[in-house]
Amino acid sequence: MxxxxxxxxxxxxxxxxxxxxxxxxxxxxxxxxxxxxxxxxxxxxxxxxxxxxxxxxxDPSGLRVGAPIVRPGKVVCIGLNYRDHAEETGAAIPGRPVVFMKDPSTVVGPCDRVLIPRGSVKTDWEVELAVVIGKEARYLADEDAAAACIAGYAISNDVSEREFQLEYSGQWDLGKSCETFNPLGPWLVTPDEAGDPQALGLRLAVNGESRQDGNTKNMIFDVAHIIWYLSQYMVLNPGDVINTGTPAGVALGLPGNPYLRDGDTVELTIDGLGTQRQTFSNA
Incomplete structure (x- = not known):
């Protein structure tokens, strides 16, 4: 559904x-x-x-599509969760999930305008599979218990400002929580319709040029492990969102670092989950 x-x-x-x-x-x-x-x-x-x-x-003609859920209680993100992405950014392959939080107010509609922050020179894109929690996950006994906690899946663009993220602070929050930095949707797709979350192609293009082309089968830590792992350290509540990481092809790892500029358009697709398209403009 x-x-x-x-x-x-x-x-x-x-x-x-x-x-x-x-x-x-x-x-x-x-x-x-x-x-x-x-x-x-x-x-x-x-x-x-x-x-x-x-x-x-x-009749949806001409109507805006919003994020498929109301503002979540929290957005939990997993960094460096694809080996090729870790390698392109020069980071070590993590032995445990890299966890950070993103301000829930960053969540906007899948085709809403995204604002490049004032002073930004390194605004970047990240296509990600988002998991929406439908049942409380607290100290899950094992990974098999994770499936019952999933309401569905959606496309997420984990927009990032790399200078703010990596050069201004020991934490990543500054570069992850700028306004409009998490387009979500267009749909919340239930697990029965989405199929195997570890067999989904992810693609992203900037101004029509392909930048990311990956598959969730290449995650270092799969969806079930991520939910189980997080439940050992925090309570996941219905409506919470987990961004599960991005494959290679972000501006940070590309030759010349082609970061986003005013007027650029980004289009994201995940198999079975629809398409997003955003225009970026200066805040």
Missing amino acids: KLLRIGPAGEEVPAALGDDGRVFALTGLTADIDGAFLATGGIDRARAALAAGALPEL
Whole structure:
């Protein structure tokens, strides 16, 4: 099942995408797609209502698509999780997941404008598989328990300002939490429809030129391990988002470091999860 939110920022309508491409409102079932909806069987209710023909159809023509969930409680990120990405940036292959946090307010719609921060000279892109948590994950016994905690998957652009991230502080937060730095969506795709999360192609192009072309099978730490690992150190709550890392091809690792500039467009695709497209402009 594919869930989405449509409308102006702050006024999004929760919706479901039918197999035939039609869009149906979930307003009779929930005020929004949030942690409470996910934790209380909301996806199953939406699936049943869609199958029964009980949802009113929406005309999405010309309407903005927002992030597929309301602002998450937290965005947890895994750094250097593809061997080729670690190698291109000159970093050691990690023995344990590299964990950092991103301000949840960075989450915006998949085609919203992304702002290059004032003073930035090294704004970079990162296509990533995002995992949305649907059930509390706390001290999970093993990796097999992780599957029951996943509400679905989405595309995430973990936009990064490399000078802020790597040169201004021992922490990565400054370069990861600038406004609009986490486009998410267009859909939240449930696990049954997304398929194997370790067999998804990820692609990103800048101004039409291919920059990243990877596959989640090449993650150092897979989705199940990441969720299990994080649950040993923090409670993952319904609606939380995990960015699982990016493959090679970021500006930081490319010859000449072709960082993003005002007017650049970035397009991201993950198999089965849709497409994002953003224009970058100066803040």
